[in-house]
Amino acid sequence: MNEKKQYSDEHLNAFIDDQLNTAEKAEILDAVRHDTELSQRICKLQKLHNLIQLSYQSVDVPERHQPQKTQNQHIKLKWFAAASFLFTLGSVLGWVSHQTMTANSLTHIAQITHNTIAPHNDKHWKLMLHVSTSNPNRLNIVLDEAEALLNQYENSSRKLELEILANSEGLALVSNNHKNYNKRLQKLQQKYSNLAVLVCGQTLKKAQQIKGKKLTLLPDTNIVPSAINQIVKRQQTGWSYIRI
Amino acid sequence: MNPLEFICRTPTFKKRLEVMRPRLFKVAYSWCHAKDIADDLVQDTVIKAMRSASSLRDIEKMNSWLFTILANCWRDYLRRQKPTDDIDECIFTDDSTPELTQERQNITDIVQQAVASLPQGQRQVLSLVDLEGFTYAEVAEIIDIPAGTVMSRLNRARKALSMQLLELKEQNVLTQDIHVRLVK
Numbered sequence: 436m437n438e439k440k441q442y443s444d445e446h447l448n449a450f451i452d453d454q455l456n457t458a459e460k461a462e463i464l465d466a467v468r469h470d471t472e473l474s475q476r477i478c479k480l481q482k483l484h485n486l487i488q489l490s491y492q493s494v495d496v497p498e499r500h501q502p503q504k505t506q507n508q509h510i511k512l513k514w515f516a517a518a519s520f521l522f523t524l525g526s527v528l529g530w531v532s533h534q535t536m537t538a539n540s541l542t543h544i545a546q547i548t549h550n551t552i553a554p555h556n557d558k559h560w561k562l563m564l565h566v567s568t569s570n571p572n573r574l575n576i577v578l579d580e581a582e583a584l585l586n587q588y589e590n591s592s593r594k595l596e597l598e599i600l601a602n603s604e605g606l607a608l609v610s611n612n613h614k615n616y617n618k619r620l621q622k623l624q625q626k627y628s629n630l631a632v633l634v635c636g637q638t639l640k641k642a643q644q645i646k647g648k649k650l651t652l653l654p655d656t657n658i659v660p661s662a663i664n665q666i667v668k669r670q671q672t673g674w675s676y677i678r679i
Numbered sequence: 680m681n682p683l684e685f686i687c688r689t690p691t692f693k694k695r696l697e698v699m700r701p702r703l704f705k706v707a708y709s710w711c712h713a714k715d716i717a718d719d720l721v722q723d724t725v726i727k728a729m730r731s732a733s734s735l736r737d738i739e740k741m742n743s744w745l746f747t748i749l750a751n752c753w754r755d756y757l758r759r760q761k762p763t764d765d766i767d768e769c770i771f772t773d774d775s776t777p778e779l780t781q782e783r784q785n786i787t788d789i790v791q792q793a794v795a796s797l798p799q800g801q802r803q804v805l806s807l808v809d810l811e812g813f814t815y816a817e818v819a820e821i822i823d824i825p826a827g828t829v830m831s832r833l834n835r836a837r838k839a840l841s842m843q844l845l846e847l848k849e850q851n852v853l854t855q856d857i858h859v860r861l862v863k
Contacts, residue, residue: 445830448837449815449830452814452815483837483840483841483844487790487806487809488809490790490791490794491709491791491806493787494705494708496705500701501701502701644787645787
């Protein structure tokens, strides 16, 4: 008889805080598929973690502790020139490497991955990208790779279902704040019907309570009750999962 | 460290210090929940960091180094307030701060009050993990306790907060059902 393995609260805390190794994380993710109680315990810890993060985001930092802009124009121009050159070089190299694209680039910046099998032998690949960061560089990497994947599969006989799920700080990606990455995501949604964009209802609710007003999301953004429930549901039905 | 490395590092050090100040303030605030005290703690931290910059061997470890200084400043502050008590178990609240004395329905204040009610040892660990994302090993180094103690304090803190904040569930604040819908 298979007995459910019992995980201590400390072990689950370590899972939420990304303190476990890959094998330990994979074991828990696998156990969550069959254990509703475990899923609920993890969900509760994740909610608490998000709540604490959100509650201190609104702390007003005094002016004197805000970063000062002290670089002079000459130094700024020099760095801008160097950055532009490197960006151009990186873009060319990136374009070349996309010819044999897999999910490897995303896994380089991923915190957790699960079942990221190479899609070459799979006619129908289902991939969830779980975004919980507001770092613009990372968001742009996610969008770069998502766009490359969608483009690659559009012209092949294989099918791709891509879901981008945002929670915690990832809310920035799906809010209609007119940032470059918001506009990019909106364009991808309009162009590709096999791309779905989801946001965690719990994250949205708490963010709106803290800001004291309703937040505007990108059009065609679906709200799901809970990120972890959506993740578990997808993994139970064979989706690949990458958390950024 | 050779002179060239020193010259190149000084602007980097200063820039990183500037960037870290708001984060230091938010964590200090989560420990004391009093803006004037948090302000003093960050000022002390910055001054000490500037004075002992040469002791930082690896610039990549500057974040945890700064929070170690902050933790020491906080410890010194607590000892001045309660010289004979076990500071890790004390519950620090500043009765003069308007932030904690006013009654508000804002969920942010409710959560912050719950965090403020934790013993300071638990509060420190919780904020370093949840607000700054430090690993358990880094937290252990910053506040100079064993890694096992980090885990047990974090566990107790989250259990206590879970029980307190479950009251909000009864008031239907935290767990209102959100139905899946398409946003146009």
